[in-house]
Every structure is written in C-alpha cells, then in structure tokens.
Amino acid sequence: MRVSSLGFQTDLMVQRLEGSQVEDHGDHLVVRSPQEPGYWWGNAVVLSDEPAARIGRDWESVFRQHHPEAQHRAFGVDGVAGDSLGCEELVRQGCELELSDVMTATSVREPPRPHPSAVCRPLDLTDPRDVDAALAVRLVNGPRPLPAGYEEFLVRRMDTMRALQLAGHGRWFGAFLGGEMRSGLGLVTDGSGVARYRSVDTRPDSRGQGLAGTLVHHAAAYGFDVLHARMLVIVADPEDVAISVYRSVGFATVEKQVRLQRAPS
Known part of the structure; x- marks a missing residue:
C-alpha cells in the first residue's frame, strides 16, 4: 500500500526508527510495537486512501485479527483531504474521529513574542x-x-x-x-x-x-x-x-x- 499522507509517512518513519514493525496488507497497513503493547498508535491499523477499498469492510474484525490482545482501537485513514468515508461503522462502535492539520516549513522565522529569558x-x-x-x-x-x-x-x-x-x-x-x-x-x-x-x-x-x-x-x-x-x-x-x-x-x-x-x- 502506497501511503500518500505526509502525516502518516512521518508517523511511520518515526515508528520504524523506534523499532515498530509495519506490515503491508494491500488495502491497509498494520503497525506493531511488541515492545510497547500499551502504545496505542504503535499498535494500529492504517487504512487505504481509496474510499472504495474502505467501504464495506469490517475494520473492527480486522483490528482484532491483527491485535488480538489489544483493548484499545487505533485507526489511521490515509489521504490528504480529511476524507473518512467508509469509517462510519467505527464511529458507531465508539471510536472518536480526530481531524488534524499536517503542517510543514522549509524555513522558519522568530515568533512574534519570543520569551526574553528562556x-x-x-x-x-x-x-x-x-x-x-x-x-x-x-x-x-x-x-x-x-x-x-x-x-x-x-x-x-x-x-x-x-x-x-x-x-x-x-x-x-x-x-x-x-x-x-x-x-x-x-x-x-x-x-x-x-x-x-x-x-x-x-x-x-x-x-x-x-x-x-x-x-x-x-x-x-x-x-x-x-x-x-x-x-x-x-x-x-x-x-x-x-x-x-x-x-x-x-x-x-x-x-x-x-x-x-x-x-x-
């Protein structure tokens, strides 16, 4: 599965550096961190950015299959536009949907109010x-x-x-x-x-x-x-x-x- 989101690309970059395992299952990725079973986002499933690949799948069962001991649920949805189509059942099952901004900079400037003595x-x-x-x-x-x-x-x-x-x-x-x-x-x-x-x-x-x-x-x-x-x-x-x-x-x-x-x- 090709990851299009810069947010998830860098999430996975960090997790691999930390020792997590990332498995490609075609329409989803599985992230495993056996060294940290309580790290939710180190033990997660990342769904494809293609809505057609997400719709109709029982993602709760997919998560249980890959993380049978986990008590939490953590799903990423690849993409750049904030599209969560195909995840409605996860919300009905109690998952909280979070929409975040992925921000970048190739240069920076001083803040308007830098702390003078920090x-x-x-x-x-x-x-x-x-x-x-x-x-x-x-x-x-x-x-x-x-x-x-x-x-x-x-x-x-x-x-x-x-x-x-x-x-x-x-x-x-x-x-x-x-x-x-x-x-x-x-x-x-x-x-x-x-x-x-x-x-x-x-x-x-x-x-x-x-x-x-x-x-x-x-x-x-x-x-x-x-x-x-x-x-x-x-x-x-x-x-x-x-x-x-x-x-x-x-x-x-x-x-x-x-x-x-x-x-x-």
Whole structure:
C-alpha cells in the first residue's frame, strides 16, 4: 500500500526508527510495537486512501485479527483531504474521529513574542536529571485523572527517545526558566531530509508567555543546521490555540489527517 499522507509517512518513519514493525496488507497497513503493547498508535491499523477499498469492510474484525490482545482501537485513514468515508461503522462502535492539520516549513522565522529569558537547549537523555525534567512536563500535561500505568508509559517513551538520540536520529528539547523546564518537544528524522516534531508540551502555568514558539523555533534551527532537514513536519489540532504558535514561526497547513481511536473500557 502506497501511503500518500505526509502525516502518516512521518508517523511511520518515526515508528520504524523506534523499532515498530509495519506490515503491508494491500488495502491497509498494520503497525506493531511488541515492545510497547500499551502504545496505542504503535499498535494500529492504517487504512487505504481509496474510499472504495474502505467501504464495506469490517475494520473492527480486522483490528482484532491483527491485535488480538489489544483493548484499545487505533485507526489511521490515509489521504490528504480529511476524507473518512467508509469509517462510519467505527464511529458507531465508539471510536472518536480526530481531524488534524499536517503542517510543514522549509524555513522558519522568530515568533512574534519570543520569551526574553528562556534558555532553550537539546536535552541529554542519558542524564537522569534531564529525563526527569522532560517527564515532569509531560506528566503535568497528561489526561486527568492519569490512567493507570501512564507514568510508566511515558518513561518507556523517553527510553525510546534516548535510543534515537544515541543513534543520531533526533533530540528532545526543553525551554528552561530559572533552571526549571517549562516546555518540551521532540524532533526526529531518518536522514531523508524530513524531520517530524513530537509532543509539544508547555506546563499549564507557563502558557501564553511565548515559550512554545521560542522552543519550536530553536528546535527548527537545530533540525536544519544539525539534522540537515530540508522540511519540518508538525501535526496539530486545528481547534487548539497551539496551531497559531506554529503558524507564527512559519508553518503552514498542507493536508488534513484522519485518525479514529477508542480507549480501553
């Protein structure tokens, strides 16, 4: 199956670098992450961008066949226009449909309100202090109440990012105020000239201060200059205020990405 969506191309790029397996079944792809069974989007099914190939299939049964132990559901729908035709039954079965903007930049500019005193730098994830700082930002931005095992899941995610750092495939970045990390994000590439942002988070009590824009801009410079990327990709919720931050430094929407997911009961 040829993947047309830049969003899913970069999703799969990152997942392969992380050690996930991607199987081609003609009208769908299966992503498996046996090392992380609780990682929903590392254990998913990506449907073809051809509506005719999606309509009439029992995708719930397809997912169970490929992921018999999974309690969650995670479906990507390939394409660039946000077309979810053929997925109506999944919605009726309780999957939540998410429509995201896939944004790109081949150059960036400073945000209109850069934080004047933020210290932005790549973290060293072999240093437990940097790992703890990154985890603290992600935890405070997690769902409330925190699901059982969520902290352990984030620890495993950071372990995976450390391996990517050591292999030269990316870095995690932090924006610090007074020595405390207030905002964080990841940037990953396979060396093909495309780099993908991951998990842009800012502590709730530090939002609206220009930290995210300052850090996104800093990471972009690293991506171009050190990772030798020619294009940066970020996927954003069109209803979230963060999308205006990405636009302010030069990102523009180029396509829509469709995903459906259902949490475990």
